[in-house]
Amino acid sequence: DTGVSQDPRHKITKRGQNVTFRCDPISEHNRLYWYRQTLGQGPEFLTYFQNEAQLEKSRLLSDRFSAERPKGSFSTLEIQRTEQGDSAMYLCASSLHIRDTQYFGPGTRLTVL
């Protein structure tokens, strides 16, 4: 257990539905990252936050995706109008400062039917 928690661990939804995932980073960690991992591939970067500021978004993060970290603590990742191609493991990581070691949570596995 790294101290990064994610909820839910598994989510099954129907195409077209909206889903929201939550990540709680290690306490006092300023930076929070979201990654996505599809079967057989390594994790791919989606976005990251420094405190409450979202500093970078990948091209993978289409306009159906939105992430927030309103108080600089937990973060949410919302996917609107889910598609089957959104089926993946969504991973959250946190680090104390820039360029510090990133610690990952257990992930949320999304299945879109």
Added chain:
Amino acid sequence: DAKTTQPPSMDCAEGRAANLPCNHSTISGNEYVYWYRQIHSQGPQYIIHGLKNNETNEMASLIITEDRKSSTLILPHATLRDTAVYYCIVRSTMNRDDKIIFGKGTRLHILP
């Protein structure tokens, strides 16, 4: 693209040392070598990192060649629980951009 090259898979007998190679021939002087592993259906787990010198912790040892173009992660006494995908990553100490770029890693099978 990932800046590292790793074999896609390796086998190791339980109780023996597992030596996982990584090639990072284009590494620059300000880039660290990091290793993570991912056990099936779990998030990546940090193992170890280093810049120039060899490093050891309770999980593993990291041996970096003098020219820094390659490294080896050593699990001294592999157990069945070490079966996982191992990722070798290079990360800059200078860039504002500190996202991790993962490759496909090495799938390590520990054989009983």
